[in-house]
Amino acid sequence: MSRALSVLRTVAEVRAWRSGRRTCGFVPTMGALHAGHIDLVRRATAENENVIVSIFVNPAQFAPSEDLSTYPSTLTDDMDHLRKLPVDALFLPDVDVLYPSGIVQDVERQVGTFVDVQGYSNQMEGRSRPTFFRGVATVVLKLFNIVQPTRAYFGQKDIQQAILLRQMLRDLHLAWPTPANLIISPTTRHESTGLALSSRNAYLSANELEVSPILNEVLRLTAHAIETGQSVEEALAEGLSVFARTSEAARARHVTLRPDYLILNDPQTLQPLSRYDPARGAVLSGACWLGKTRLIDNILLGQHGLL
Numbered sequence: 638m639s640r641a642l643s644v645l646r647t648v649a650e651v652r653a654w655r656s657g658r659r660t661c662g663f664v665p666t667m668g669a670l671h672a673g674h675i676d677l678v679r680r681a682t683a684e685n686e687n688v689i690v691s692i693f694v695n696p697a698q699f700a701p702s703e704d705l706s707t708y709p710s711t712l713t714d715d716m717d718h719l720r721k722l723p724v725d726a727l728f729l730p731d732v733d734v735l736y737p738s739g740i741v742q743d744v745e746r747q748v749g750t751f752v753d754v755q756g757y758s759n760q761m762e763g764r765s766r767p768t769f770f771r772g773v774a775t776v777v778l779k780l781f782n783i784v785q786p787t788r789a790y791f792g793q794k795d796i797q798q799a800i801l802l803r804q805m806l807r808d809l810h811l812a813w814p815t816p817a818n819l820i821i822s823p824t825t826r827h828e829s830t831g832l833a834l835s836s837r838n839a840y841l842s843a844n845e846l847e848v849s850p851i852l853n854e855v856l857r858l859t860a861h862a863i864e865t866g867q868s869v870e871e872a873l874a875e876g877l878s879v880f881a882r883t884s885e886a887a888r889a890r891h892v893t894l895r896p897d898y899l900i901l902n903d904p905q906t907l908q909p910l911s912r913y914d915p916a917r918g919a920v921l922s923g924a925c926w927l928g929k930t931r932l933i934d935n936i937l938l939g940q941h942g943l944l
């Protein structure tokens with residue numbers, strides 16, 4: 638059933654909406670909604686009386702070389718989905734609402750207040766995208782201050798983002814939401830191929846799509862090797878060699894597959910692990926390029942305590 642969706646564009650409008658409600662669940666997104674977003678929002682609507690979603694393509698998390706100007710946008714369809722779920726409110730701010738001091742993508746020329754979560758931002762995704770998490774933490778802190786959610790929902794697909802944001806909440810003693818109320822929800826995958834759903838999958842050609850399940854396959858076989866006692870070093874090396882063999886086969890189909898990383902990290906500190914302790918758990922994550930599209934994925938091992 639469709640129902641009225643309040644579209645809020647300013648901080649004052651969100652504050653007025655929020656002031657009449659004791660609790661609210663919040664799902665921040667960059668739009669181009671897919672079944673992964675829908676699962677997050679469904680969970681939020683099941684667990685909260687009121688739900689607000691934001692759609693904001695955050696310039697600060699895109700490096701100057703990245704796809705800010707071409708990032709997929711499907712706003713009319715997104716709003717139809719949100720009405721049907723149903724969601725109560727959509728926060729749809731312009732850039733100057735979230736960045737009153739202005740924003741440029743070149744970090745050296747930025748003016749205003751930014752958030753760095755030191756020790757959580759430079760490994761894994763942060764190695765390839767060194768300014769990414771500064772942009773994410775900054776915009777999410779702004780969104781939390783504006784919306785003041787009692788719970789906020791993030792996807793396991795972007796596991797480093799979720800762990801880093803929980804740490805930000807701890808470090809800054811935020812109460813809206815508390816670290817325990819930053820909920821991490823499992824990754825939604827393509828039913829038959831296992832590919833993690835992602836807005837940027839829209840960039841993949843038909844041939845690239847056929848190769849795309851390799852990332853999840855490498856993660857699954859590497860996870861199995863680690864869980865059954867192979868050394869972490871050997872298991873990661875074998876996983877990378879599967880990537881290398883697949884890259885050669887893909888070339889014959891005019892697809893460029895380039896692995897970026899395959900790594901095991903601690904689920905609390907995100908420090909790289911060379912040994913696996915099931916009682917502590919671990920995050921096994923990987924990224925690769927398929928042509929110009931970057932794919933990421935991860936598997937959680939042992940008693941990680943994250944979800």
Ligand SMILES: Nc1ncnc2c1ncn2[C@@H]1O[C@H](COP(=O)(O)OP(=O)(O)OP(=O)(O)O)[C@@H](O)[C@H]1O
Pocket residue numbers: 665666667668673674676677790791792793794795822823824825826833834835836837838
């Ligand atoms: N397949 C998925 N399963 C569960 N959550 C997801 C999935 N894809 C995205 N999310 C979550 O949805 C929220 C908004 O993500 P975002 O709008 O960046 O979409 P995205 O698909 O991750 O986009 P991109 O392709 O740019 O990475 C994030 O918390 C993200 O982790």
Ligand SMILES: CC(C)(CO)[C@@H](O)C(=O)[O-]
Pocket residue numbers: 665666667693695698773776777795798
């Ligand atoms: C959390 C987020 C909405 C911040 O822009 C973005 O990084 C995302 O969609 O994962």
Ligand code: BAL
Pocket residue numbers: 667698795
């Ligand atoms: N979901 C992560 C957003 C990004 O890659 O910019």
